[in-house]
Amino acid sequence: MTDRHPLDLPGLRPFWSAVHERLSTGRPVSRVRSGPLDDAGREALADLLGLDRLPGVEPTIPLAGLESAVVDACGRTVREVVTAILGPIPDRAAERERKAGQRDALWGWLAGHQVVCAQPVLMDWVGHLRTNGLVDGSPGRTRSLLTAALTVLAALPADGEPLPVIAARHLDGDAHALDDGTRLSGLVLRALAALYGTDVPDSAEARRALWSRAGVADDQLSATVLAVGLRLDGDGPVARVSRVCAEAGHPVSLTLAQLRSPGELAVPAGPVHITENPSVLALALRRFGPHCPPLVCTSGWPNTAVIHLLRRLGGDGASLHHHGDFDGEGIRIAAHVMAKTGAVPWRMTTGDYRSAAALVRPGPDPGRLTPAPWDPALVEAMAELRTAVVEEVIADALLDDLATGTR
Structure with a gap:
């Protein structure tokens, strides 16, 4: 002793x-x-x-x-x-300093994560999480949970599959990881609310609606994508109907169900342009008719069918080029499309915006602005001019690009 x-x-x-x-x-x-x-x-x-x-x-x-x-x-x-x-x-002071360093490193890691950088509107989500602190006071447990949330966000929008299937595929086989009421489910839903600019859901019905918007258990018949000039090779039903419509100078509307079971289909190499508004497709058909180049419309925020088609086109060798409205929502939609499909910007630079804004000033206010990952100076210019520019204003320039294939 x-x-x-x-x-x-x-x-x-x-x-x-x-x-x-x-x-x-x-x-x-x-x-x-x-x-x-x-x-x-x-x-x-x-x-x-x-x-x-x-x-x-x-x-x-x-x-x-x-x-x-x-x-x-x-x-x-x-x-x-x-x-x-x-x-x-x-040494409690050193321990406090060490923990503060761990917290700063955690939030720095989250803010710099590729999922957040690709869609900067998610910084609102990061700010909320930082304000509310760590899970159980542990940087390690918090990082583990955030890693799981980012994994799910990177996989969304989903392809119309049930939530347990998505959870099992991306979260180590745990089909219940995203069950209603779990911490992880709440984290992902808050991020989706920030992404889509909606309120954080406060009821089971609202949560189901937000999951559905992200393509989870989506209605395979009501989720559709509108396109023109889409000449797909192959004898499958999607390829045939797209060619018939393109050769007749008509738009084609494809459901998620059709895109998930397209039959034989091959995508010709070359550019496919993407617009946010259906009116641009209508103007393209009026100008080009049956000779219209491939053009896909997101119709605002893209649903699961839109993302599915664009991923298929890009994965098979098509180069994707996106244009949208120059307003806060249009910038967020563009960032989302580029992050999820690999599309590149089409007439979406700071110079493009300043030239277009000169045509409409004074115009409508662009609303809430978040960074444009492909051109940080763009949103600075929008904040300076406070003028929104919808696609229709520069539709002639967009159609000229389609005619020459130069951009």
């Missing part, structure tokens, strides 16, 4: 505990205020310090005087004595 330290007297225990606590802060200590001492403790402290009278019940002792008395009494420092009596002295 270890010998007891000669200064480890029962009456001095409250005093040594106070010293241990103060030294643990990691901050400079000049004096120590002790908790209540009984008579024996006051006498022992007076003996230690060489006082000619008893200290008070809750004495405040200068550390320098205590240090000198302790060294004289046992040849050890105060820190060595309290360590021997009560155990190692932690």
